[in-house]
Amino acid sequence: MGGDVSRIQAQARVDRLRVFLDQLAELERDGILQLTEEQRAKVAEHHQATVARLAAQFDIDTTDSERQLSWGMRIASTLGAVALCIAVALFAARFLGHLRPPMQLAILGATPLLLLACAEYAARRERSLYFTGLLAMIAFAAFVVDLELAGRIFSLAPTTNALLAWGAFALALAYHYSLRLPLATGLVCLLGWTLIRHLYPWWFWEEGDAERVIVAGAGIALAPLLLPHGNRPEFPAVFRLVGWAGMFLAFAVIALDGRSALLSTWDRSDTRLVYQYAALLVAAAVIWLGIARRWSETVDAGSVAFVLFLLIRLGNWLWDDIPKYLFFFLVGAIGIALLLVFRRLRTRLAVAQ
């Protein structure tokens, strides 16, 4: 489904036209440029015709109020998707137990397929894909419920490959409809698959688990460099956000817990120290990469991680040694210093863009 690419390009064109008209009006107000009535009418006519043509072809926002409404629709469809996913799970728990196991398995397997058909039906009838996205996420939830309940009903040996199947399902839908929520869901499933070695009723964090997520998170964040998304320009940012978030969470776990497979012979306090410094360095590197590549979400993720790890380090250094008020004064002062640094970085990023 390549329609969404054209929609994004059409939206960008309309946005550029609006900015151009605003700038033109400002130049005229300042007396730098004066168009004749005829020229002004021609520009306005061209603008209206272009917007009307694109609006007829694609589901785009041509005014600020439309843009705000679109955000509202996006939030509503995401909340609706989450609520309906929970509803699917609770509905299955409420009614399926009354049936015999073969019938249970048949219904569980058929439901995601039926919902896929509904999503495809919706996609062929709407331009905005809000309902398609909603149905795709419900289909995903139905598939999760399918494998989870089938495992419970037949007491199957737990396997993490279920996470792989869920991830593949979500990614296939994300690429088919160019939807970001299923993409993020699929990537989280893949991260979970690298993290969790077994789906037993209990799960302990063990040495090596966090390191796997660090590698997998970085791999996901950098994957778009190897897998170009020319016709889905909004996907690489999702890869990077999910990847960096997973990677820094894993860093945080070792930086606080101190269990690491790489440094298994070290004391946990030394391991914590090493990972806290390593996380700060990596966060700084991620910020640099974001600036160099003009990836604003990467700069944001690196900045948040840098501040968090700095606070963790400061807490370890000073919490027990200085009065608490002084500690928070210090944190505040560092916050202001970082604010100045980030402002300079932002300026550099804006110039680069």
Add this chain to the structure above:
Amino acid sequence: MKPNGLHIAAAVVVVSNVYVAANVARNRGAGPESELTLTECELHMNPPDSDNSFASARIVAEISGKRFDEAQLRDLGFDLSARHERAREVFLALEYAGKTWEEWASIAPDAYYMTGMPEEQRIAIRRGTNTKLFAIDAALDPAVLRARHPNRRQVMILRGRVRMTKESASKTYGTIDGLARLEIDVPSPLSKRLIGAQPGCRYEVGAGNSMRIVEPRFRVTVRTGSRYEPWIESLEYK
């Protein structure tokens, strides 16, 4: 027709469900690997309710007391020289009312709430209100485990995990983390028999400190198949 994301998503659903069905058929198709008749003491029943129509039986097995020595840990694939090893997936032998249970049940417990109770009474409570299912052995190969414990009506093999613990440089032992699946589904219509029933396998203290053991209400036949996955074959009131 060129395959697209929708076809891939549908194929993932179909393949996953076929895989599930094939494994269930493989597990149950070749006849039971073991068949044990258990009671509520070994299976805590969770009847269906207004929000959850599924009923389940939680396996209650005494696994915490089982220790594996260094030789057994080596057999289970652990590297004893390593400072830390991840828990390993193994097959566990669970024996019902066997010698291990007999030994355990012959010792009077000294819990604080039993202070003042005669020894016979304490032993009676221990025997009548606790699980008789005890973990007795583990192996990487279930066939090896079955050869060591051939009684298929008394010993059930299930999947679980064993963890290595290094208490000191000279003392290393293994413990059982738990079973792969704690619950067995109670299929319909058997699940309907659980609705409204009062729990058994417990004791009540009456007037004058008199003690009465409430017998288990159910006799449950549990089978495992070729993949060592359990299911409930029958459930009867005693």
